[in-house]
Amino acid sequence: MSDFITEALNTKHFKKDFKCGNESLDNYIQKQAKQDVKRKLSACFVLPNKDDNVIGFYTLSNAGISRSLIPEEIRKKLPKNYNSLPVTLLGRLAVDESCKGKGIGKVLLMDALKRSYFVSKLIGSMAMVVDPLNENAVNFYKNFGFVTLPSSKKMFLSMKIIENLVSKK
Numbered sequence: 001m002s003d004f005i006t007e008a009l010n011t012k013h014f015k016k017d018f019k020c021g022n023e024s025l026d027n028y029i030q031k032q033a034k035q036d037v038k039r040k041l042s043a044c045f046v047l048p049n050k051d052d053n054v055i056g057f058y059t060l061s062n063a064g065i066s067r068s069l070i071p072e073e074i075r076k077k078l079p080k081n082y083n084s085l086p087v088t089l090l091g092r093l094a095v096d097e098s099c100k101g102k103g104i105g106k107v108l109l110m111d112a113l114k115r116s117y118f119v120s121k122l123i124g125s126m127a128m129v130v131d132p133l134n135e136n137a138v139n140f141y142k143n144f145g146f147v148t149l150p151s152s153k154k155m156f157l158s159m160k161i162i163e164n165l166v167s168k169k
């Protein structure tokens with residue numbers, strides 16, 4: 001677990017100046033993330049700079065998705081008696097505006113994929129799922145192989161593909 005670049009959100013991290021261009025994500029890290037972590041609703045991992053200001057963060061939670069949403073080529077290999085399949089939800093991911101376009105979003109996503117793969121060896125999870133906020137986010141996740149699920153705005157990346165991605169390094 002030691003080679004992750006992010007740290008679990010804690011009291012040493014400064015987040016009140018975090019600004020990513022999306023107000024709901026800014027409010028989330030500034031005001032809600034700590035409470036969600038306390039209530040075990042999500043785990044929040046942050047990338048601090050040398051002064052412990054948060055320059056990026058993401059959240060992970062357990063989730064389930066309906067069998068009918070799983071892409072056909074994966075679904076046909078699954079046992080039929082699972083109506084809901086265990087997945088890891090990447091609830092939020094954002095980079096401070098001062099650091100955009102420098103590869104930090106990619107590094108954060110790879111860190112989140114690595115954590116979700118690690119956890120899937122302890123607690124079953126067949127994919128990572130994200131709820132992209134807008135078209136920009138959809139395009140960002142497409143770069144890494146996420147596919148949009150039919151009849152849903154969610155995007156999906158199987159744990160098999162994640163295993164390959166995180167084992168490359």
Ligand SMILES: CC(C)(COP(=O)(O)OP(=O)(O)OC[C@H]1O[C@@H](n2cnc3c(N)ncnc32)[C@H](O)[C@@H]1OP(=O)(O)O)[C@@H](O)C(=O)NCCC(=O)NCCS
Nearest residue numbers: 020093094095100101102103104105106133136137139140
């Ligand atoms: C989306 C976001 C996380 C990207 O972070 P970033 O640090 O600027 O991205 P990176 O520099 O790491 O880019 C990684 C790759 O994604 C691409 N990319 C970045 N933003 C993109 C976008 N909006 N559309 C398409 N591709 C994008 C980059 O070109 C780069 O590709 P490359 O590896 O082939 O060079 C950041 O812009 C952000 O915080 N946006 C607001 C919040 C948000 O939309 N979060 C995601 C949904 S919850």
